[in-house]
Amino acid sequence: MKVKKIFANQIAAETAGLLTEDKVLERIEFPKYPEQGDLAFPCFELAKIFKKNPAFIAKDLAAKITDPYFSEVVSEGPYVNCFLNKKRVSKEILLEIQTKQEAYGSQDIGKGEKVTIDFSSPNIAKPFSMGHLRSTVIGNAYANILEKCGYQPVRINHLGDWGTQFGKLISAYHRWGNEKEVRQDPIKELLKLYVRFHEEAEKDSKLEEEARLWFLKLEQGNERALELWQWFREVSLEEFKGIYKLLNVSFDSYNGEAFYNDKMEETIDLLKEKGLLSTSKEAEVVTLEEHDLPPCLIRKSDGATLYATRDLTAAIYRQKTYQFAKSVYVVGHEQSLHFKQVFLVLEKLGFEWANNLQHLPFGFILQNGKKMSTRKGKVVLLENVLKEAIKMAEKSIEEKNPTLQNKAQVAQDVGIGAIIFQDLKTDPQHSVEFSLEDMLRFEGATGPYVQYTHARACSILQKSNGSAEEPTDGLSDVYSWSVVKKLMDFPTKVKESYEQAKPSEIAVYLLSLCREFNKYYANCKILQEDDQQASRLALVECTAIVIKEGLRLLGIKAPHEM
Known part of the structure; x- marks a missing residue:
């Protein structure tokens, strides 16, 4: 905004270089009431610098600031209040918007650099619920804002297509699944199986062990386990893409957790090479005691990898592939500890770019004050909500x-x-x-x-x-x-x-x-x-x-x- 910059420039010039124009710009406010002016600058910071009463500084500054864009500059207590020349400013603003059209408001902060933005990331073989809405719409909007500010966003859907839940699902399918029913309505039937598994596992603890074994088979490349996993992934992604189309959301990459299966060993070798791996209760971890944080689990005692292993590998892969200026993760606030650990492990590995990683957390979508849970079947399907909204x-x-x-x-x-x-x-x-x-x-x-x-x-x-x-x-x-x-x-x-x-x-x-x-x-x-x-x-x-x-x-x- 041209007039704001002129106002900031004149104030900065009167501070003998102690406050830059950018610093002054950050501090300029819009007065609450129109009779107080159009722009206001608080002098509290200058009062500390000059060891003077802020009201005296404001009065002194107001007397020195003049420009054809300003109709009047006055002091009001510790504030310098500026009244703009309405006719001149309004005509220029309108002409600027008419000239720039939708480019109005664009910034060149990013200078074309890439930012990877990881958002949405639903779990395969589970319905796309209202609980997934926040990451999807916040991530999509922030990617658009990054683009408006001169960055080149790389939109990544890090699908939850790996992990122990697939052991549970494969186990449930083998026990109670019906292929014909699953093919007719894949997501609905898979959710029923998933919910039933948890209900039965509360009565029979052996089921959890069976699920762990199925997941280990999946990691080791068992043909039957892989065949079922691939099928679950394909039918889920097809359904998700229909919802993304409704929401007008698109992605540059659908590389999910499974994509990093053959890349994790390299990450583990790197951790070993740097002497960062240690053993705790037969699991391999990176200690973070110096940060007062629990250790970051890298590999469990049975050899299975964890979310952290994948996220470390994904971050390294994304930096090599995109050379990002920064990398943003739009994931719920319950994962805050996880991301702190992952970012710190990357720092310990000596990657300078680890300082450019950002977790953008968000709150839950609640139903009657409680978090929605897929596990217990208390889920509101996003597609149903969207269709009802349209109706x-x-x-x-x-x-x-x-x-x-x-x-x-x-x-x-x-x-x-x-x-x-x-x-x-x-x-x-x-x-x-x-x-x-x-x-x-x-x-x-x-x-x-x-x-x-x-x-x-x-x-x-x-x-x-x-x-x-x-x-x-x-x-x-x-x-x-x-x-x-x-x-x-x-x-x-x-x-x-x-x-x-x-x-x-x-x-x-x-x-x-x-x-x-x-x-x-x-x-x-x-x-x-x-x-x-x-x-x-x-x-x-x-x-x-x-x-x-x-x-x-x-x-x-x-x-x-x-």
Whole structure:
């Protein structure tokens, strides 16, 4: 934002180099009330540096800062408050958005470097449940944000296609499975077998040992075990891809845990070579006592490998393959210890790039305050939720706009957008209570509200021959200016959502932009023919551009009509 940089540059110049322009930029705020100004700089840090009262520093700075972009600069207690030249700034912002279109808000932070982003990663042979939604939509949105900030994201679906659960499933299939039934409805039948195994294992502990032996056979290349595993993997992936298509999510790689089977020995040899492996209770581990953490298990006493072995191998493979600038793992917060251990082991191996690994944790999707569990069969299938959301959107469209063209496509965009937005408007760290009713509400702080605001802006433009011209003049009324200020803030929000790894920053921003735009729509005669009509329409067009781009970053479509 040009004016923000000018303000920051002038403040930095007055600090005798003690605060850089970038540091000042980070600290500039938007005052809570419009009568306090448009930009504000707190002087507390300068008070510590100069050993002076921050209010005196603010008064001194305010007297020295002038520019044609500023109508007034004043001090208010410890703050330097800047009032912008509304007409000049609004005209420039609107012209900038009209020129850049969807590229508005783009950053060059990444300079084209690659970032691997590991997300979604459902377990094969289990249904794609609501519990998988968070990693999928947070990961997809963050990959889009990385791209917007100049990185080249490599989207990886590290499928859970290996591990002791396959021993359990193979054991269950041999005991109770029916091939015809499994072929008819693979995921449903495999889930039933998986749940039954756990129910029976509670009564008979020998089943767990049988499952361990089947998994060991699978690791050793037993033909029957491999044949069943391959079958389970293929039918699951086919079903998953249908859901990803609905969610508009794609991947560059589906290399899951099994992909690293023939690569792990090299990792274990490397750990031995560096003298990092030790034995604990007959298992091979890397100790992390110096970090006050439990040891990282590498190989169990029976020779079976673990998640850590695979994640170490995957990280090394990804660095060799992609030469990533950083690598992000979008995995629930219950895996925080695991990733701390893996990252520290990679550091101990001497890989400098280990400092560029980031775990992006998130809370659970809860049902009645409890985590959903596949093991106990308490699972809400994501596909069913998506289909029901689309159905409800269709019903709503039929009631409100029965003559709408492309009803089926709009219903899909709205229904799925509602579910994605409900998740992404929540800070990733917080858990989300699953409630179909809340997710599909078509008013308030929801995805359909944002989509409808975009459609409303498009409708206004349609009435004015479909597009807006360049603004003839700036806009200075209170309602227009509130929208301009929000539009001006979009590049900052993109940067913040990247730095904080929070797509929720974009979602919350879109809600506030839509609220300001709807106030503008309710209070201004946009299509009134006068010398400001072109500028008002330019504001509508720019709002539509930014809403559409913001929704795209979240992985949501923006219908032109609803």
